[in-house]
Amino acid sequence: MRSPLTLEGAKRLREELDRLKSVERPRIIEAIAEARAHGDLKENAEYHAAREQQGFTEGRIKELESVLSNAELIDISKLSAGSKVVFGATVTLADVETDEEKTYQIVGDLESDIKQGRVSISSPLARALIGKHEGDTVVMQAPGGEREYELVEVRYEA
Numbered sequence: 626m627r628s629p630l631t632l633e634g635a636k637r638l639r640e641e642l643d644r645l646k647s648v649e650r651p652r653i654i655e656a657i658a659e660a661r662a663h664g665d666l667k668e669n670a671e672y673h674a675a676r677e678q679q680g681f682t683e684g685r686i687k688e689l690e691s692v693l694s695n696a697e698l699i700d701i702s703k704l705s706a707g708s709k710v711v712f713g714a715t716v717t718l719a720d721v722e723t724d725e726e727k728t729y730q731i732v733g734d735l736e737s738d739i740k741q742g743r744v745s746i747s748s749p750l751a752r753a754l755i756g757k758h759e760g761d762t763v764v765m766q767a768p769g770g771e772r773e774y775e776l777v778e779v780r781y782e783a
Contacts (some may be wrong), residue, residue, distance in 0.1 A: 630696035634736030642689040653679045708759040721773040
């Protein structure tokens with residue numbers, strides 16, 4: 626099954642991939658070469674740290690390449706779901722108890738970033754919201770118990 630990914634999310638992931646390939650990879654290769662020049666590799670902490678970083682970076686490159694090649698790109702600006710919540714929707718929720726409002730966009734798993742207000746389509750919050758309409762009340766299981774939200778606004782913006 627192909628994973629959904631917004632066009633903006635795909636752009637961010639491509640930028641990260643380009644940075645890893647053009648900046649990080651050459652920097653790590655240089656660090657390994659420099660550490661090798663210091664001699665005995667068994668007790669060379671810089672060499673081992675650079676090799677570890679290389680493994681992490683190469684793994685991330687492979688992950689990004691795989692995700693981008695298998696993703697189903699969705700242009701949110703072309704969605705016309707109206708007030709119904711579907712993938713890509715930006716929703717404003719009001720906590721029923723506190724009246725505090727929060728805004729989130731429902732995005733693919735790899736592009737989610739709660740600090741940026743992007744929640745994964747597979748998160749409990751997104752699963753509770755999918756299919757709902759503006760004005761609906763949404764009950765979600767949170768670590769501290771049930772939370773109730775009113776769905777104030779649903780919009781689709783790229």
